[in-house]
Amino acid sequence: MQDSGRRRAAGAARRQLRYNVACSLDGFIADPEGGYDWIVDDQSIDFDALYAGFDTFVMGRKTWAVMQAQGEANPLRGKRVIVASRTLAASEGVTVVRDGIETAVAALKAEASALDIWLFGGSELAGSLFAAGLVDRVEAAVMPVLLTRGIPLLPPGATQKLALVSSQSLASGIQMLAYDVVR
Template sequence: MNDQLLPAIRTRRLRYNFACSLDGFIADADGGYGWIVDDKGIDFDGLFSQFDTFVMGRKTWEVMQAQGEANPLRGRRVIVASRTLSEGGEATIVRDGIEAAVAALKAEDSDRDIWLFGGGELAAALFAAGLVDRVEPAVMPVLLTRGIPMLPAGGPIELMLVSADSRPSGIQLLVYDVVR
């Protein structure tokens, strides 16, 4: 059969999309994010529409839950990696085997991707398992000098630049594919 007649099969990607300071922190030393620059020109509705599943660690989930009605994840499919949460409310809690759970999510038939929403330690585990496909930092024009890193110390991860967008606010929207 002619391969050109077969429909292209698109694999769901796990995309680590996050805001970070120029020096690589996703939160300040107290876990706060008040330093993130507000840019009204970023289309968050368009961004969120690219995803049907959101994966995060417990701390990120707790920050989102604290937003109450303003939580942009309300009503969405959320998977939380946590050994300590007893109940997730709207979220599905995965106590052990988050790598297998994410691999199963990636194998689902969907035209939308999975957002690795937060947690540097969770991201490191999913990188180590070879599950992260894309890294999408929104780099803020801020130096924190200390805080929670986007990834804990570890080995190098090779990336290939896909796109870069410099916003008038000073935010750099970067997209990299993970090189396998």
């Protein structure tokens, strides 16, 4: 979300894990094959500013594969990336966490940093981090698209209350929503 580059003095407050994701109106983050070509292009979104609001990106293996496929255009090149995977081989510039991603993310949150952590995807990883009580904010760019099937925003699990922080309607029809997790 564009309002979310909250900076704070190092050590002044705990850094947050923010699930920042594009989804269809019916709650899917990808089509059944993992595709995302349904995401609406909106030139008013400042992606450079968005990425600059984070210093760490956490994702699952499938999401990392999508980012790697972008080659030189991958916006995460040179960024700190943590990938939860039991099968991914270690690769330069990426930390692979095979077991205990919840412990690893809790340690990331405890680090002194002025920037937050982007939970980049996917659904199963987000579900496990929600279940562990580690997600602080959900930032959804809701696309004016109905997929009717695909990979859900979250897998089935416990109910989680949220509190609206901000909302913005873009001319493209995208609804930018930010919610804090209520504990």
